[in-house]
Amino acid sequence: MTTRASRPDLSVTLAGVHFATPIWTASGTAGTGEEIAAWCDTGKLGGMVTKSVSLEPRPGHPYPRTVETASGMLNAIGLQNKGIEAFIAEELPRLRQMPTRVIVNVVGWAIDEYAALAHRLTREEGIDALEVNLSCPNVSRGIDNGADPGWVGECTAAVRAATTTPIIIKLTPNTHDIASLARAAADHGADAISAINTLVGMAVNHNTFKPRLANITGGLSGPAIKPVALAAVYKIKKAVDIPVIGIGGIMSGTDAAEFLIVGASAVQVGTANFRHPDATTRIADELGAYLQSKGMTRVTDLIGRLEV
Amino acid sequence: MNRPRRATLVWTRRVGPNVYHQRFSDSLIARRAKAGQFVHLLPGSDHLFRRALSVYATDPRAETFDVLHQVLGAGTRCLAHQPIGTVIDTLGPLGNSFTPPARGTTPVLVGGGLGMAPLRLWAAELMAARSTRRGKPVAPIMILGVRTRELAVAPYQLRTLHVHPHWATDDGSLGFHGTAVDLFADMLRRNDWGPGHAMVYGCGPEPMMKALAELCIAQQVPCEVSLERSMPCGYGVCMGCVVTSRGASGYETYRRVCRDGPVFDAAAIVF
Numbered sequence: 001m002t003t004r005a006s007r008p009d010l011s012v013t014l015a016g017v018h019f020a021t022p023i024w025t026a027s028g029t030a031g032t033g034e035e036i037a038a039w040c041d042t043g044k045l046g047g048m049v050t051k052s053v054s055l056e057p058r059p060g061h062p063y064p065r066t067v068e069t070a071s072g073m074l075n076a077i078g079l080q081n082k083g084i085e086a087f088i089a090e091e092l093p094r095l096r097q098m099p100t101r102v103i104v105n106v107v108g109w110a111i112d113e114y115a116a117l118a119h120r121l122t123r124e125e126g127i128d129a130l131e132v133n134l135s136c137p138n139v140s141r142g143i144d145n146g147a148d149p150g151w152v153g154e155c156t157a158a159v160r161a162a163t164t165t166p167i168i169i170k171l172t173p174n175t176h177d178i179a180s181l182a183r184a185a186a187d188h189g190a191d192a193i194s195a196i197n198t199l200v201g202m203a204v205n206h207n208t209f210k211p212r213l214a215n216i217t218g219g220l221s222g223p224a225i226k227p228v229a230l231a232a233v234y235k236i237k238k239a240v241d242i243p244v245i246g247i248g249g250i251m252s253g254t255d256a257a258e259f260l261i262v263g264a265s266a267v268q269v270g271t272a273n274f275r276h277p278d279a280t281t282r283i284a285d286e287l288g289a290y291l292q293s294k295g296m297t298r299v300t301d302l303i304g305r306l307e308v
Numbered sequence: 309m310n311r312p313r314r315a316t317l318v319w320t321r322r323v324g325p326n327v328y329h330q331r332f333s334d335s336l337i338a339r340r341a342k343a344g345q346f347v348h349l350l351p352g353s354d355h356l357f358r359r360a361l362s363v364y365a366t367d368p369r370a371e372t373f374d375v376l377h378q379v380l381g382a383g384t385r386c387l388a389h390q391p392i393g394t395v396i397d398t399l400g401p402l403g404n405s406f407t408p409p410a411r412g413t414t415p416v417l418v419g420g421g422l423g424m425a426p427l428r429l430w431a432a433e434l435m436a437a438r439s440t441r442r443g444k445p446v447a448p449i450m451i452l453g454v455r456t457r458e459l460a461v462a463p464y465q466l467r468t469l470h471v472h473p474h475w476a477t478d479d480g481s482l483g484f485h486g487t488a489v490d491l492f493a494d495m496l497r498r499n500d501w502g503p504g505h506a507m508v509y510g511c512g513p514e515p516m517m518k519a520l521a522e523l524c525i526a527q528q529v530p531c532e533v534s535l536e537r538s539m540p541c542g543y544g545v546c547m548g549c550v551v552t553s554r555g556a557s558g559y560e561t562y563r564r565v566c567r568d569g570p571v572f573d574a575a576a577i578v579f
Contacts, residue, residue: 031545035567039310039543051547060562066540066548068357068383073540077547080562222356274541275356276312277399 039277072222160189253286420512453488
């Protein structure tokens, strides 16, 4: 029988911030916090990453915005959000009250916009880290710039200069060399890297001959991309010394464990939240059970244990 | 805190071409579901996402709820062919519900195809709580449109409610020859259903809801429509199921069908 004393310690510290577990929600998959809080105990979450917030409100793309594909989904939401001032006024007070770490994901259309967002949020309390989205596949610059190491370095430096809050740079997999993007971020002041964002994909209706997404292309997520994400984390860990947060198709505790073995210090759960509203807490429980089965008392004992 | 439910499949009946009526056992959903709300069913472990289906009927005493759905792909096919007794991972009841009509107002329910599902439950609720108009109980008027007679599924479910629908078929094989909205327009002309006398509730394909909304707006009859969207999450986090909505100031915005709907004031939707 499991006793409270024998439960493994799931806590991790990265970028100087302590997290109760290494299982976070990924950006855009937990609503404004209140939606997911109705279904899962957010006190058991390591952290909650907000949907991307931009300087100005964005309506997002027209419907249809999502398609289910083999072991995955395509989305082209288009960064729908209320803009930074409405976010601070309407959503941040509620997020601040939640018993979990809050990571605000920011997106801009130019480097000075990223810096302005970071500067603005630094004045607000209750934000444990910023995640800088340099990789959304559903807006043209998300890919055009996010795959350029020079731009990634320049943007990271601008955000670094604008804030004292820990910054996590979220990278795109839509590149032939994700390690060089990670090096650019690390060399210009990033506290951590998160990888990966979604892969560009497309679905077509063979009856109507039309694309299934209004935006034609979208971002592929879910179990279909887990091998790509694991390889990205592996390459990034070999390239940089800062912590990496693994993202991509994590549906179970053992999926999370695989990312930690490869070297991730934490993971983010995205598409699984759409299937099960309590996916993050389930996965944390399963990770604990997995560690017990391996005779480990701390999750940190698992990180980077890859044998090659 | 909400919890996923474990609803047990009680029986499945094929009631039309690729159309299935299924009954599930779950005390909470049977007790709480209101007309317009939906359940989100995970068809099986091989499927990534759930399928959103309107609640068609409830029986709180027997602790069951019913859905009516058409097999459109692998997910609904899997659901339709699950063995009796299968436990289905279910969220619900989700979404909002229809607004009761003002006292004395005739509720007119206009459905197209399987859009009849939430309207059937609404008819049951309205029959159970009939108001009076000029001293007489006001029963709902139901207008249902289908392409052809064989798609007029589950009329027996309506007979048990003592609601006798007016049918419209595209090919004239049953009832009125034309669409449900054409029939409704015809009935509007012949009845005292103007402003203050009727409240319209619609559910069906989006072009039909657009036509119904335009007719009701032109005739100044209040109207609510229940909308359908592809829904990965069903509880408001993915932002996938949006519809364009017009705010009070005319500002257009996207609203989530799963959490802000699925029932909307027809005048607020930009079709």
